[in-house]
Amino acid sequence: MLVDCGLREENGETHTGIEQRQKTYRQLILSLSDGGSAFSSDAIAKDRGDMGDVGDVDTNAVDTGNRSNKLAVSVAEPWGATPDPDTASSSESGDSETDPDSSHEWLPSGSVSSRDSSPHLWGSSRPHRHSGSTDPGFSGVPTPTECVRIKVPESTRGRATTRGRASIRHGVKDSGWHQGDWQPQTFPFTATPGPQNAAAELESDLPADFLELILTDDLLQHIADQTNLYAKQFFQAHPDTLPHSRGKVWKPVSVPELKTFFGLSFLTGYIKKPNLELYWSVDEIDATPYFSQTMPRNRFQLIWRFLHYNNNASQDATDKMYKVRPVLDYIVSKFKELYQPFENICIDEWMMKWRGRLSFKVYNPQKPIKYGIKSYILCDSYSGYCYNMQPDVGQARSLPDTVFSLLDRLPGHGYTLFMDNFYNSVALCEQLLKSKTNVCGTLRKNRGEPQIFRELTKSDLGVEGKLVRHNGRVLVVAWQEKRLVKMVTTCHHDTMQRVEVWQKGHKEMEVQLKPECIVAYNACMNGVDKMDQNIAYHPFIRKSLNWPKKFVAYLFQVAMFNAFVLYKARNPGKCRTLLEFMKSVVKSWTAKRHVAKEEEVGGVEVEEGRPTTRAPYNHDPSSRLDGQMGKHQLEYLMPTSKKPRPSRKCRVCARRGQRSETKMWCRSCCVPLHAGECYTAYHTKLKYS
Structure with missing residues (x-):
């Protein structure tokens, strides 16, 4: 990579300050030409210190006030490359827009690129591209309208560029966003939480x-x-x-x-x-x-x-949840009718595993359940109670509409809503503030945050470093620990709290400082997880090719x-x-469903004080396959006045189409059976015929 460092003179005016800087750069170039490998960036910064504050810098050029000169720092073409005419013309006019990832448009006035101040810079003996100049005093030292190319070694490019950008990102000012004097606008909680209506009256x-x-x-x-x-x-x-x-x-x-x-x-x-x-x-x-x-x-x-x-x-072909719509609406209405959540609530997604054919099946490779039916759920952070849920059927609906439909009748009572970065945005936070609802959660890029947060990276903040901006209504926080976290809140102060955390290599918990909004988010964003964890211990959902049966089982x-x-x-x-x-x-x-009903047993004959029970011919008692062979004992049929040695048709032989009688029966099942194979088959085989 080659860096052009020079001065441009637009109106031909001469100033003492310009001449002094020209002298400084001539000395710099001469030192590099003589084999010098380092120069003092502090001296240059001191010489250019009157060029304005860091926060008042234009990213494309540095305005010097009444002076007509501009300091330009840009990336030049590689040696031997032919510059694009369009690019070259736009560069000379000073109107070119350089790539922020490959240029020094981050540099403010009064500072020098880390590429320029790197101790690894080395000069080039290649003639300048303006070698055709007729200036008799030219001897490798450029005039204000000329430029010297400095080649940056590969080993120092990434590190130098990162340090240069980090110095400017904290200096960028966003209109309407401020750094201090943050006072959250909180609303008092006015609802009465807990069981309501029939649940509160049930004794x-x-x-x-x-x-x-x-x-x-x-x-x-x-x-x-x-x-x-x-x-x-x-x-x-x-x-x-x-x-x-x-x-x-x-x-x-x-x-x-x-x-x-x-x-x-x-x-x-x-x-x-x-x-x-x-x-x-x-x-x-x-x-x-x-x-x-x-x-x-x-x-x-x-x-x-x-x-x-x-x-x-x-x-109804327009309703994709028609198969379960009556049950879904009835159960969810009961959820909202019987309970009022506590002050902290949260919104999250839940996935029911489903890999079959379904028009609104969702695929998310980053989730443990990658294929399934997704539902948006609002839960109480304290108990995990599911207050509202809405399956995602692929409707074209905005995220704010989804959030407000889940809230239902909760806005206006001073609730604090916790959401992840899928839902959060600065605009949504301001809408919820109008409905007297506080918000806290993580934030994605390009969701209305200040420009300085969009360009922030892990290398810009040190460990436990923090960056804060607010617009009077919403506070945006960036905090660096193991990774960079961006938060948005409307109800927490810009303070740090002590928390005890487990750290690798330590046998005891360590005390650590974290922003207040992050501590609250970690404590209250687990409502849906509480519910999901509890029902995952004892799920009674079974595999099925019919998605309504599986979905209603989840509702239950x-x-x-x-x-x-x-x-x-x-x-x-x-x-x-x-x-x-x-x-x-x-x-x-x-209860009492497993006890045999009276109609399942035939008539009772009482002979000599002992009952003789008959089981229905077309129905076998369910207890015959209970595995308790000890209670299934064969006994002789009791004699009667007409038959001193009575016999009946064997149940197994009759089902097999054989006409054979036996004088024995199972006392427990009330079924006549032959001893041996018929007895064993009847009490062990589901289909004994």
């Missing part, structure tokens, strides 16, 4: 009662109606279903049965198995008899198959967590963990 210590404030019987009735409607539409569209198909035994689902279905679904959140069928396994190694005692496997899978949330016949997980927050607020000290809360809900929604 109960049963977790299921709080969950049913969100997942009400009205919502479950809607799901049951839509499920039954979809099953009816399916069978009408497929009249040629096989006679022995599982769907042939479909019967309409009711709200109590739907609660049992969802209760078992919640149970799969903390009892993990690789596939759904294993929950009904009869193998003594991995058997979970509670599932088979509560609901038959075929019935559970049949409900899951026809589970539906909206009518397909009246589908959020509803479970919100109900847990409401329960803790009303019953402090009980159900300390979400797992305890879920266990209680499962017991309530599946």
Whole structure:
């Protein structure tokens, strides 16, 4: 890289100051020509010290006041290169706009380029390009209109350029932005946080009662109606279903049965198995008899198959969330109705993993979940309660509209909103101030910040260095620790706070100073993370090719967590963990469902004081596969007055088309069986026929 250093004389006027600087530069060039490798930048800076303040500098040229001369420092072409005529002409006129990454347009008056002051500079013996000058006094020393080329070694270019830019960036002034006298405009918090309406009036210590404030019987009735409607539409569209198909035994689902279905679904959140069928396994190694005692496997899978949330016949093609719209709107409205967040709230994104075909599927390679359905969520920073959520379906909507729609009825109460750099901008902060809402968060480049922040790099600020500007309403802070962080806030002071942090190589926490806004951001920007962390411990979302089923399962997980927050607020000290809360809900929604109903058992004959129970011929008791072979004992049928040695048809032989009777039966299952192979097949095989 070659640097041109010289003086330009525009109007031909002569001044004592100009002559003095000409003399200084002649001495500089002569020293370089004689083999000198260094010169004093302080002397030049002192000689040019009357050229103006750092902050009053034009980036393209330095104005000397009444003087007509300008100091130009620019990047010249490499040796032997032919300059572009257009470039050359514009350079001579002084109107050229140099590249900020390759020139010294950062240099103010009264300072010298670090390239010029570098001890590694060395002169060149190549004749000057104005060697054709007829000036008899020319001997390598340029006149004010001539220029000397100085070649900068490769090893010093990057370091010198960085130091030169750092010295000017802090001197750039942005109109309307100030450095001191910052006073934040805060608003008092006027809302009453905590449970509201029905949640505040509920006097109960049963977790299921709080969950049913969100997942009400009205919502479950809607799901049951839509499920039954979809099953009816399916069978009408497929009249040629096989006679022995599982769907042939479909019967309409009711709200109590739907609660049992969802209760078992919640149970799969903390009892993990690789596939759904294993929950009904009869193998003594991995058997979970509670599932088979509560609901038959075929019935559970049949409900899951026809589970539906909206009518397909009246589908709205403009609404991409139509499949789940009634459930989504109802649950979110309950979220906002039952709870008022505390003073600090936050907005963040959440991704539900989905790699199937979907028009509004999002891909973000920087996230742990790269493919999925993205939702914007507003949470309470104190408890993690999800107050509002909106799925991202690819609508053309601005970020301010998204933020205000998530806030809903919260503006005007003095809330402090924490957001990351995806949402934040100086203009949005000023809009939220008009609605009496404080803002704090990280800031991206070109979001309305001062020019000095846009050009700031890690090398410009030392470790724990800070740069601050404000416009009277919004404060912008740049702070350097391990990396450069830019913050925007409307409610925090320009002060430093002591915090204890863990540092590598230290066994104890170290005290460190951080800006107040960064400390508050780290403490309050974790509301969505709290919720996501809790529901990630016990997820009951299962793999599915149907995205509405998976999305509603996620909504139910959020509803479970919100109900847990409401329960803790009303019953402090009980159900300390979400797992305890879920266990209680499962017991309530599946209680007494696993006990055999009266209609599942046939008539009872009493002979000699001992009952003889008959099981229905077309129905096997669910307890036959419970794996507890000790209670399934074969006994002889009790004699009667007509048959001293009675016998009945063996259930296994009858299902296999064989007419064979036995004199023994299983006392627990109330089923006549042959000893040996028939007994073993009936109690171990799902399909024994």
